[in-house]
Structure formats: structure tokens, C-alpha cells
Amino acid sequence: MIRRLFIANRGEIALRIIRTAQRMGMVTILGASEAERDSLPAKTADEVAIVGTASSAKSYLSVDAVIAAAKAAKANAIHPGYGFLSENAAFAIAVAEAGIIFVGPDVSSLHAMGDKLMARKVGIEAGLPVVPGGPAADKDAARAQAELTGYPLLLKAVSGGGGRGMKRVDGRHELDSQIDLAMAEAQAAFGDPRVYVERYIGRGRHVEVQVLGDGVSAIHLGTRDCSIQRRFQKLVEEAPAPAMPNDKRAAIEQAAVNLTRHLNYRGAGTVEFLVDAESFDFYFLEMNARIQVEHPVAEAVTGVDLIEQQWLIAGGAALSLTQDMIQPLGHAIEVRINAENWQADFRPSPGAVTRAAWPAEPGIRIDTNMASGGEVMPFYDSLIGKLIVYGNTRDEAVKKLGSALEHLTIEGVDTTRDLHRAIAADARFISGGVDTRFFEGLVA
Amino acid sequence: MSSDLSLTPEDVTDIVAILDGSTYQMFDVKTGRFRLRVARDGDGWTQEWDFSDDAPGGVKSAAVEAFIEDDASAIRAPLPGTFYRAPSPGAPSFVEVGSVVDADTVIGIIETMKLMNPVHAGASGTISEILAENGFMVGKHATLMRIA
Numbered sequence: 001m002i003r004r005l006f007i008a009n010r011g012e013i014a015l016r017i018i019r020t021a022q023r024m025g026m027v028t029i030l031g032a033s034e035a036e037r038d039s040l041p042a043k044t045a046d047e048v049a050i051v052g053t054a055s056s057a058k059s060y061l062s063v064d065a066v067i068a069a070a071k072a073a074k075a076n077a078i079h080p081g082y083g084f085l086s087e088n089a090a091f092a093i094a095v096a097e098a099g100i101i102f103v104g105p106d107v108s109s110l111h112a113m114g115d116k117l118m119a120r121k122v123g124i125e126a127g128l129p130v131v132p133g134g135p136a137a138d139k140d141a142a143r144a145q146a147e148l149t150g151y152p153l154l155l156k157a158v159s160g161g162g163g164r165g166m167k168r169v170d171g172r173h174e175l176d177s178q179i180d181l182a183m184a185e186a187q188a189a190f191g192d193p194r195v196y197v198e199r200y201i202g203r204g205r206h207v208e209v210q211v212l213g214d215g216v217s218a219i220h221l222g223t224r225d226c227s228i229q230r231r232f233q234k235l236v237e238e239a240p241a242p243a244m245p246n247d248k249r250a251a252i253e254q255a256a257v258n259l260t261r262h263l264n265y266r267g268a269g270t271v272e273f274l275v276d277a278e279s280f281d282f283y284f285l286e287m288n289a290r291i292q293v294e295h296p297v298a299e300a301v302t303g304v305d306l307i308e309q310q311w312l313i314a315g316g317a318a319l320s321l322t323q324d325m326i327q328p329l330g331h332a333i334e335v336r337i338n339a340e341n342w343q344a345d346f347r348p349s350p351g352a353v354t355r356a357a358w359p360a361e362p363g364i365r366i367d368t369n370m371a372s373g374g375e376v377m378p379f380y381d382s383l384i385g386k387l388i389v390y391g392n393t394r395d396e397a398v399k400k401l402g403s404a405l406e407h408l409t410i411e412g413v414d415t416t417r418d419l420h421r422a423i424a425a426d427a428r429f430i431s432g433g434v435d436t437r438f439f440e441g442l443v444a
Numbered sequence: 445m446s447s448d449l450s451l452t453p454e455d456v457t458d459i460v461a462i463l464d465g466s467t468y469q470m471f472d473v474k475t476g477r478f479r480l481r482v483a484r485d486g487d488g489w490t491q492e493w494d495f496s497d498d499a500p501g502g503v504k505s506a507a508v509e510a511f512i513e514d515d516a517s518a519i520r521a522p523l524p525g526t527f528y529r530a531p532s533p534g535a536p537s538f539v540e541v542g543s544v545v546d547a548d549t550v551i552g553i554i555e556t557m558k559l560m561n562p563v564h565a566g567a568s569g570t571i572s573e574i575l576a577e578n579g580f581m582v583g584k585h586a587t588l589m590r591i592a
Binding site: 055183185358362371380382409 | 477
């Protein structure tokens, strides 16, 4: 039974977690950096504990500081959100040693999936197909592995997620410079510079499956398509994955459930696949052992509150949902509103938000921590809000997205709103089922 | 604090539904803690929250914008963030005093919002002075180096 919940995160996801926790009658304690002691999540939480200075390395990423703050606040559970410490096994262990419930999977699952190389190995053991590739601890190893894998290839951070530290390399001449950048970003974002090499599949779609497990049984909550990305950063996500044969969709969902069972997974997770846009052959990429940024689209079509499910499972309950109870209905699309100048190479745009007007009507959900008079700080990532639209059909959802974006105004910082307007009006997006090269072909 | 903040997203949807069936154009409520304005906007509705009145001054970012003088020799920070002089810890710096650069030469990296942004010299010449220290926060337009 979770009574006092400590939220070890910030931004929109902290606010989203606090809202469900308060509805369930928990006392919420937000662990905030000094720079964010007056943030909207801080104002909404029942209590605020300062976990360190502005820099994430000294606050949101500090295992010792977060544990100390949670203990001092007498929390009996910690929700790590996404990013930061959410998939850090050492953190999960420290939480357990402090006698606090970790709202996330068992440490064994974090070990199995926290590292992309290990994830490949476990995926193969569970009988899932994987993309050709291998590790590259340094430049020499990367060169050798690249010769085996062939170009074009991807460099990925071993400890990564969210596209950080991921680089596409089209030829041998680019390898050295790209590996430097990839390792520097991997070090900065995850504290682990290791990268690995993977074959780049040209016409691929990014399709993922939301799963829930209680350690014994496992179910899926359908597919999400996140193929619209720029430099491996997701821009648009939708549920279910459009324009995909039903038998292939069922096969991917079953593979995800098989992996979840193989791991005796406890909690909410996402199994990511690369899907060939023509043959619909699929390859297991990794499993994200946490809640994801794009979880609201699955919630919109299934009616399940995934954060609530995380608590029920973390509290020791068996899954109360069965596969038969999950009947996805309609279509949902999420776009990420980032404080970036998308026309200047997506340069981050920190600063004061003089006005934030978000669309409001039935079928629209806004997950944001940004209000008029707020500030986008230079210390954290650029996501300032998510617009989620729901329609009875995909066509209806696409139309609703276009009109909702007409009623969204952020002043003071640059945002990706107009990029999303261009996407919503793009003929390829309107017909659905685009591959990950969509962004390169976008005329905006 | 939760006991104070009483309106949920569902409440906002309800307010929109009520207004939509009326001739009202706007709902504007201000309390000691927040202001919410729900307004008709063409064929749709917007919601605008403001929590800033009760936060005296707030806590602004540590970055202090530098005074921008008209100085063609300055290489300025294109955006605020943490300035690094080398591509990775322990690696040689991109440039030193005396380095010859052209407009495209990378002279450092600024880490902002988890991204590494290369800083280019922007002009040809020789680095004459390095003002920004490695690993320190710099404001937008702060002078990082000078070119002679």
C-alpha cells in the first residue's frame, strides 16, 4: 500500500504522476532541484523536497541525494518517471535497501534491459528476431565492427534511450568524427560512453508494444507507431500503429508478451521493434523498463491509466486486467511540443514563457508543466508539453490534430508547433504508415 | 499544494462543454494561486493558466545575459548552457590562444538541454583571448573568446 509517494522526476511527467497519485489518495512528495522549487509540479505536489542544485547531475541524477531526500520525507514508494534514474539498476537497489518500494520492474529486469547489448542477448534467448550488429567499446572496435556490419550503420549508446548518443554513419570517412560525438553525448546523458554498431535498415518503421506484467502473467495494450522522428528523437506517436496487416500486428504483440513472460517482468514496459515498412518483418530493438513519454496514446485507446497499473503491481498485486479486457478503440495521436527553433537545426530555446495557451475541448489531452509566466530552463531537456488527440477513426484524429494545433500559442520561446502543423498537413502522414525517413522528406 | 489547486484537466473539459453550449466567449477566473482563462478561439477553445503571481520573482536560471557591445572580435555563445573547450574530458582543447581559425572552425561545445551544440568561430583570424572557462555556465551572447 503506497501512502507517501516520492516523485524522482520533473516536468510534465512529474505533474502527470502527481495527478493520478492524488486521485488515488496518496500524499505526493516531489524531489525538485533548487532551480525548480517553484515549478508547477512543485506547486501541485503536497510536499517538496530539494534534491540538489540546478544541474541534473547534482540533483535528479544523484542517487544519494534522491534517496536521502526520500528517506527524510518518510516516503514509502518512489516513482522515477522516465529518463534520469528510471532505469538505473543501482538506484533501484538503493531504493530497496532504504526499505522503499521502487515503482518499476525488478532489478533483474533492469539489468537485462538497461544495456542494449544485454537486451539483444535476452531478446534472442526469448526467441525474438534482432538486427545484425555488435559492440564497439572504442574507435578501433567500432571500425572493426563497422566492417563486419557494413554501411550505412547506426552508433547507439549502450546505456542509451530517447535517441541520445545515437548517430547514423553513411561511410567509413564519417566514422571517427561521429563516434566522438556519440560517445560524448552518451557520457553526458547516461554517464556511460560505450556505444555499439547496428545495421541501418532503410525503410523501417518504429513500432512498439505497451506491456504490463505481474511477474507471472503478462498482457499487451496494443501497438504504438513512433516512426516520425528526427535524429532518432520521436516527434509524433500514435496508437494503434496504422496501415499494418492484422496478422503482423498480432505477431508483434505476441512477441512482446513472450519477452515480458520470459523476463518474469513486473510493471509497465515497452517492447520496441524495427518493422520493415514493406514486408512487415520485425526486429526486436530493446525494452524500456519504465513509463514512456508517449504512454498517453495507449491510455487514450485502451482507457487504462498506466501509472495506476504501475502502483498496483509495485504494491504486490497480481494483474487485475486480462488480455480480453483490453479492447483498443479509436485512434490517438501525440505530438511533442519542444522549446526548440526547428527551423534553425532544432536549436534549444530556453527562456521565459510569456504566454502559454493550449487547446481545450473534449478529445484533447494536454500533458504540460508550462503555463503563462513559466520558464524553460537551460538545464533540462526541451519537452514543454504533449498534445494528445483522440478520434473514433484515424482520419478523425488527424483532423482533430490539425485543428488543435490552430489553438495552441506559446510566446517567449520558440517551439515545434509549426513543424507539427506541417506534419499534420502532409499527404504521407494523412494516409498513414510512414517510415522513419518521413522527416527527411518533409516540406515545411 | 494539492489542497489549494482544485481544478483538474477534466474540470477544464467540463467548463468548455458548458461554454460551448452558451453564447459566452470566455471564462476567466483568478484566485490567490492561479488564473485560468478558457476562451473561444475561432471554431475551438484555448486554456491558459498562469501561476506566476504567487511566485515572487520565481527562480530564474543562473545564466546572466552578458551586455552585448558592438565588438566584431568577439566569439559569442549562440545559446546559454555549459561551455566545454574540448570534445570530451581529457581530450585536447579545440583551440588555444594563437590558433588560426576560419568561420567554420569549431572552438568549443555548449551543452544545453542535454544536447551538445558546436560553437563556430564565425570569422577568420587568430584566437587572441579565451574568456570562458571550461565546464562553466555561459549566458546567451556571452563573449567566449576573441579573435585578432
